């Protein structure tokens with residue numbers, strides 16, 4: 260067995276990462292942007308690994324850590340990713356190191372991760388358990404309306420997102436899911452306050 264990567268447990272305990280998940284269109288980006296605007300020094304996003312080549316303007320270590328397939332699979336062997344997946348022939352993953360880097364800077368790492376990744380993080384053999392939050396749309400009908408008015412996707416992509424949303428919401432409500440809290444994004448201001456309370460606590464309001 261290859262050795263597993265070392266973990267800075269202290270930094271991760273003091274600045275416990277937060278996994279936010281929820282269907283595409285639930286409002287994760289909208290709410291996180293607001294949170295980062297309100298607390299500019301408190302949070303960070305980890306830099307993911309990928310085996311795809313860099314695009315124009317992308318810098319290694321900034322948009323992604325660009326690695327070879329061999330380097331990627333070595334790190335998988337060492338349990339060095341909290342979650343990883345393959346899309347379109349390329350590997351993508353969030354390394355323990357990338358998450359630690361944020362905690363070591365004294366910031367809380369926010370991980371916006373889809374369902375399969377959430378399961379991997381929750382079942383990771385060595386990575387300390389982060390906090391899990393699920394953001395839900397009020398209903399699939401309302402989600403559909405929002406995806407259409409966002410106008411970033413073609414019809415086929417919208418249908419795919421809706422099918423996936425159904426699966427994710429069933430999982431989140433199943434009792435198998437690791438989420439500490441499910442927040443329903445009906446009224447945006449209210450949902451934002453709830454997310455803010457969950458993440459920052461009520462004390463500093």
Ligand SMILES: Nc1ncnc2c1ncn2[C@@H]1O[C@H](COP(=O)(O)OP(=O)(O)OP(=O)(O)O)[C@@H](O)[C@H]1O
Nearest residue numbers: 282283284285286287288289405409444445446447
């Ligand atoms: N409470 C709300 N009421 C009405 N519209 C909302 C609300 N929250 C978000 N929206 C709108 O819904 C759309 C989807 O939100 P957003 O892009 O933040 O979702 P997301 O979860 O980040 O999706 P993805 O995972 O695809 O990035 C956006 O157009 C956003 O402005």
